[in-house]
Amino acid sequence: EVELVETGGGLIQPGGSLRLSCVVSGFIVSSNYMTWVRQAPGKGLQWVSFMYSGGATYYADSVKGRFTISRDNSKNTLYLQMNSLRVEDTAVYYCVRRATTAWHFDYWGQGTLVTVAS
């Protein structure tokens, strides 16, 4: 059975840092295209970052230079390091598998809430 479990969210002041983790079971993270998608309270979905199986990474313009996606193959875990956090980064962050060579998102975690406020 496939399961993605995100942790690491919480309340953080503007300018602070957080690292989100996504522990995956049921498939191998390093063999798949992984994504972080976020949803601000009461708002729609926005992709944040992709990591391809080969290691290439992509970021939305709104987080480029501040967020870093990475993975630990030995732990089958995906990470999102978030630095210089802004109020507008407040959202539920979902760890998501993107179907390989396609552009749909087939497995989602339950999400972790990041609140940036003073």
Added chain:
Amino acid sequence: QSALTQPASVSGSPGQSITISCTGTSSDVGGYEFVSWYQQHPGKAPKLMIYDVTNRPSGVSNRFSGSKSGNTASLTISRLQAEDEADYYCTSYTSSSTLVVFGGGTKLTVL
């Protein structure tokens, strides 16, 4: 403002059919067969309902169907049930540097 345009809300009675539209451009919806649809109940993660315009993942009811004409994709739900009440989002690959664009979401109310 979302890149793909969806109606903010639609409604229907049990047993009826409804259609949710998703309008983009020739750089996304109109140019590729990579439109997908997601259902999201309050407090829950989105769930994939349709991919590659018309395909249904295993386990998704055949009451859900997708189509596309020009720059507009559509999700049709037939024989509406109370459990279909949720938010629905469309997405598409885009040739721009954005890579993936989402719609703003449509709230479906089952009357």
